[in-house]
Amino acid sequence: MSQTVTQTETAAAGVERMKPVVDQWLAADLEESKRIEELSSQKPFRHRDNIVWRNVALFAALHTIAAIGLYQLVAVAQWRTFAWCVMLWVIGGIGITAGPHRLWAHKSYKARTPLKTLLVTMNLVSFQNSIIEWVRDHHAHHKWSDTDADPHNIKRGFFFAHMGWLLSRKHPMVKQMGKKLDLSDLLADPILVFQDRFYLPLTVLACFMVPSFVPVYFWRESGWVAFCTAVAFRYTFTLHATWFINSAAHTFGYRPYDINIAPTESVVTTLTAFGEGGHNYHHTFPQDYRTSEMPGVFNLTKSFIDFFAKLGWAYDLRTVGPESVQRQMDRQYDQLVKQHSGKAAKQQQQMMAEANAGNGRQVA
Numbered sequence: 001m002s003q004t005v006t007q008t009e010t011a012a013a014g015v016e017r018m019k020p021v022v023d024q025w026l027a028a029d030l031e032e033s034k035r036i037e038e039l040s041s042q043k044p045f046r047h048r049d050n051i052v053w054r055n056v057a058l059f060a061a062l063h064t065i066a067a068i069g070l071y072q073l074v075a076v077a078q079w080r081t082f083a084w085c086v087m088l089w090v091i092g093g094i095g096i097t098a099g100p101h102r103l104w105a106h107k108s109y110k111a112r113t114p115l116k117t118l119l120v121t122m123n124l125v126s127f128q129n130s131i132i133e134w135v136r137d138h139h140a141h142h143k144w145s146d147t148d149a150d151p152h153n154i155k156r157g158f159f160f161a162h163m164g165w166l167l168s169r170k171h172p173m174v175k176q177m178g179k180k181l182d183l184s185d186l187l188a189d190p191i192l193v194f195q196d197r198f199y200l201p202l203t204v205l206a207c208f209m210v211p212s213f214v215p216v217y218f219w220r221e222s223g224w225v226a227f228c229t230a231v232a233f234r235y236t237f238t239l240h241a242t243w244f245i246n247s248a249a250h251t252f253g254y255r256p257y258d259i260n261i262a263p264t265e266s267v268v269t270t271l272t273a274f275g276e277g278g279h280n281y282h283h284t285f286p287q288d289y290r291t292s293e294m295p296g297v298f299n300l301t302k303s304f305i306d307f308f309a310k311l312g313w314a315y316d317l318r319t320v321g322p323e324s325v326q327r328q329m330d331r332q333y334d335q336l337v338k339q340h341s342g343k344a345a346k347q348q349q350q351m352m353a354e355a356n357a358g359n360g361r362q363v364a
């Protein structure tokens with residue numbers, strides 16, 4: 001069963017940022033964000049003074065071994081090991097996108113217990129903190145986007161949003177505001193609580209041990225090659241594919257759905273992150289299970305959810321109606337005309353026309 005959410009709209013507030021008029025799950029909390037910015041300006045926090053050297057050393061070691069793994073993948077490893085790395089990237093990646101992201105953080109569809117169990121298991125392959133922790137940080141990212149309460153605030157720079165935020169203590173505002181988040185549904189889910197409780201041993205098994213063991217046992221790959229390729233390189237690659245959504249997809253690309261926010265439409269990151277790069281769309285319509293509507297770009301996570309919807313394991317898939325999307329895009333154009341001279345507005349109109357045509361919508 002799928003559900004179309006047509007009432008999702010934002011109202012133009014002059015040339016200021018747009019304000020959601022209908023309550024949407026995980027919509028940006030603009031008033032609170034403004035307050036956070038005011039408070040932050042009074043009490044500066046320097047991430048550079050709060051570096052966690054243990055994490056710097058661990059990530060440096062991981063990247064060094066990953067570089068050896070990349071060389072081995074090209075020059076030494078068996079083709080089966082290469083295929084195994086791709087498989088792990090897909091399993092672990094979907095374990096993030098369809099799991100903590102689209103299901104638990106955004107509630108953009110519902111899943112029955114077998115699918116939840118599958119996703120929790122797949123999620124362990126990519127070692128990105130427990131689902132409860134991941135979702136908590138992601139709630140903060142959407143609600144207070146691009147402020148100090150956003151764990152990977154892009155205003156602190158590309159590197160900070162990419163991986164710097166994992167190398168330093170969190171801004172006090174992240175913890176202070178994060179306490180206000182209602183995580184009761186996650187804490188009431190026994191599968192998530194189990195994963196959180198035994199997270200470290202489970203993820204060491206799924207992300208490190210099984211991936212190194214399989215190539216050695218089944219096709220006699222060398223243990224060192226298996227570790228460097230299927231663990232270090234594949235894990236590092238998956239991390240960067242994810243982190244680029246926070247950095248590149250908050251910097252480069254166009255903004256047809258909301259011109260006032262940092263997130264962009266980023267085709268390259270959508271390919272490496274299984275349909276997650278339509279980030280301007282996603283921050284504008286966070287409850288849509290597709291997370292983007294990029295024409296002609298394969299959204300593997302959407303196909304995965306659709307497949308399980310056919311099996312009956314996923315249901316209540318939420319999308320945003322095309323007329324709501326269209327109205328939102330038209331407002332961007334009007335706003336752009338007010339803000340800029342003809343050329344920029346024309347360029348934006350062209351991009352919107354392309355997006356509309358690709359999605360079979362009437363161009364206004």
Ligand code: ST9
Pocket residue numbers: 052055089092093094096097101127128129136137138140151165166167168169170171174175176177178179238239241242243245246272273274276
């Ligand atoms: C990783 C995660 O990589 C990546 C997430 C990316 C998200 C991307 C989203 C984009 C869209 C989706 C696209 C998916 C694409 C996938 C494609 C795949 C191909 N609220 O943490 P501590 C509290 S993980 C409320 O120690 P420090 C906390 O509860 C990589 N409270 O903070 C605790 O309280 P208490 C592997 C919060 O000391 C206290 O604060 N993992 C919040 O500042 C202290 O918590 C790592 O590398 C909050 N939001 O340290 C681990 N946050 O004391 C790295 C915290 O009461 N992490 N609190 O228990 C760390 O080492 C540390 O967390 C730290 C900060 C150093 C970063």
Ligand code: ZN
Pocket residue numbers: 101105106138142282286
């Ligand atoms: Zn999201």
Ligand code: ZN
Pocket residue numbers: 141245246250263279283
């Ligand atoms: Zn984002």
